[in-house]
Amino acid sequence: MIELSGVTVRYPNGVVGLDDVSLTIPDGQFVVVVGLSGAGKSTLIRTINGLVPVTEGSLKVDGAEVAGASQRKLRDVRSGIGMIFQSFNLVKRTSVMNNVMMGQMHGIPAYRSLLGAWTADEKERAYQSLERVGIVEKAWTRASQLSGGQQQRVAIARALAQDPRVMLADEPVASLDPPTAQMVMKDLQRINRELGITTLVNLHFLDLARQFGDRVIGMRAGKMVFDGTGAEADDAV
Ligand code: ADP
Ligand code: ADP
Numbered sequence: 001m002i003e004l005s006g007v008t009v010r011y012p013n014g015v016v017g018l019d020d021v022s023l024t025i026p027d028g029q030f031v032v033v034v035g036l037s038g039a040g041k042s043t044l045i046r047t048i049n050g051l052v053p054v055t056e057g058s059l060k061v062d063g064a065e066v067a068g069a070s071q072r073k074l075r076d077v078r079s080g081i082g083m084i085f086q087s088f089n090l091v092k093r094t095s096v097m098n099n100v101m102m103g104q105m106h107g108i109p110a111y112r113s114l115l116g117a118w119t120a121d122e123k124e125r126a127y128q129s130l131e132r133v134g135i136v137e138k139a140w141t142r143a144s145q146l147s148g149g150q151q152q153r154v155a156i157a158r159a160l161a162q163d164p165r166v167m168l169a170d171e172p173v174a175s176l177d178p179p180t181a182q183m184v185m186k187d188l189q190r191i192n193r194e195l196g197i198t199t200l201v202n203l204h205f206l207d208l209a210r211q212f213g214d215r216v217i218g219m220r221a222g223k224m225v226f227d228g229t230g231a232e233a234d235d236a237v
Contacts, residue, residue, distance in 0.1 A: 001024065001025065001026055001027050001060075001061075001062060001063075001198075002023075002024070002025040002048060002059075002060070002061055002166065002198065002200075003023075003024050003025075003058070003059070003060045004021050004022055004023045004024075004048075004057065004058070004059050005022050005057055005058045005059075006020055006021075006022055006056065006057035006058070007020070007021045007022070007047065007054055007056070007057035007058070007059050007067075008020055008021075008054075008055050008056040008057055009043055009047055009052055009053070009054060009055050009222075010055040011052075016222050017040050017043030017047075017052065017222055018040050018043050018044060018047060018222050019040075019221065019222035019223045020056075020057070020223070021040075021044070021057075021222075021223070021224050022057075022224075023217065023224060023227075025198060025200065026198075027165075027196070027198055028192070028196040028197075028198055029198055029199070029214065029215060030188075030189060030192045030193075030199045030201075030212070030213070030214045030215070031199065031200045031201070031213070031214070031215045031216075031217060032201050032202075032203055032208075032209045032212055032213035032215070032216050032217070032230070033200060033201070033202045033203070033216075033217045033218075033219060034202075034203050034204065034205075034206055034209045034213075034216060034217070034218050034219070034226075034233070034236050034237055035204070035218060035219035035220055035237060036204065036220070036237060037204065038221075039219040039220050039221065039222070040219050040221070040222040040223075041170070041171075041202040041204075041219055042170050042171070042202060043222070044200075044202075044219070045083075045168045045169075045170045045200065045202060046170075047059060047066075048061065048066070048081070048166075048168060048200070049077075049078060049081055049083060049168060050066050050069065050074035050077055050078060053067075053068075054066065054067035054068070061077050061080070061081070061166065062077075062080065062165060064076070064077055079162070080164055080165045080166060081164055081165075081166045081167070081168055082103070082158075082159025082160065082162050082164035082166070082167045082168070082197075083159060083167075083168050083169075083170075084152070084155050084156060084159055084167065084168070084169035084170070084172045084188075085155070085169075085170050085171075085172070086170060086171040086172065086174045086175055087175065088148070088151040088152055088154070088155045089155065090143040090151055090154055090155060090158075091143065092142070092143045092144040093142065093143075093144060094142065094143065095139070095140050095141065095142060095143070096130070096135070096138050096139050096140070096141055096142075096143055096146070096154050096157075097126060097130075097139045097140060099143055099154055099155075099158055100126040100129055100130060100139075100154065100157045100158045100161050101118060101122065101126055101161070102158060103126075103129070103157075103158035103159060103160070103161035103162040104122055104125060104126070104161045104162055104163070125161055125163075126139075126157075126161050127139065129157040129158070129160040129161040130154075130157045132157065132160060132191065132194075133153040133154075133156050133157050133160075133187050133191075134153070134187075135150060135153045135154065135157065138150060138154070147180075148175060148176050148180065149176055149180035149183060149184060152172060152173070152176065152184050153184065153187060155172075156184075156187060156188065156191070160191065160195075164197060165197060165198060166197065166198045166199075166200070167188070167191075167192075167197050167198070167199045167200070168199075168200050169188060169199070169200070169201040169202065170202050171202050171203065171204065172184060172185075172188070172201060172202075173185060173203070173208070174203075174204065181208065182208075185201075185208060185211075185212050188201060188212075189212055206233060206234075206236065206237055209230060209233055209236065210230040210231065210233050211230060212230065213229070213230035213233060214229070214230070215227070215228070215229065216228060216229065216230050216232075216233040216236050217236075218233070218235070218236030218237055220237070
């Protein structure tokens with residue numbers, strides 16, 4: 001469960017990224033956050049992940065307070081959160097397998113990953129994650145040789161390999177063409193249904209939000225201005 005209570009985030013330059021946001025996301029929910037550029041969507045995700053400090057209010061992830069938490073505590077919280085980005089953030093010059101392995105290498109010396117010194121369990125889990133997004137046949141392809149949609153699927157597999165309780169996706173389909181965007185959204189939704197991972201997806205297209213949001217949160221100027229179903233979401237932006 002993710003619980004925000006009166007959360008305000010002010011950046012060092014004085015810009016308010018989140019303005020008194022209160023929001024509870026129960027376990028297993030699939031939530032789409034919509035809003036124009038600058039609305040605060042990515043601040044919301046980065047705050048939940050402990051990358052941006054909470055200025056005021058309380059933010060709990062599975063009961064653990066993130067506001068004012070130590071770096072060590074934040075690392076614990078982050079280890080349960082899979083992140084997906086607009087630009088995929090893969091290491092392009094290495095294999096898909098290496099990229100997925102990095103998902104479960106939290107806190108393990110990087111040389112093991114570089115040497116491919118993985119345990120049988122780790123390898124098995126990486127294959128399973130790739131299978132879940134239907135891309136296991138690309139395991140030994142260089143990430144740079146994949147299309148955008150395939151790269152985003154690898155990024156999803158990398159997040160899954162971490163065995164997260166929460167998935168945070170910051171505009172995961174913004175750089176994909178519409179049919180590919182549909183596929184990636186369907187992957188995220190299916191994974192949410194199959195594994196019960198609480199999922200928060202930022203989108204700036206209302207049509208995708210209508211289609212995929214069991215619950216749609218609308219943001220404007222750092223404030224939450226809408227909380228409803230996809231079918232009601234016409235006024236969300
Ligand atoms: P998006 O709209 O996709 O969230 P942006 O282009 O707004 O991305 O931001 C890209 C990067 O620049 C982010 O790391 C963000 O934190 C940073 N950034 C955005 N706005 C500002 C700002 N006014 N001052 C400093 N950094 C900013
Ligand atoms: P969105 O993801 O909806 O595009 P953001 O969360 O990126 O919105 O931005 C919300 C507001 O916070 C914007 O005014 C943006 O310029 C500002 N902002 C984002 N990141 C930073 C940053 N690192 N430093 C200062 N201002 C930022």
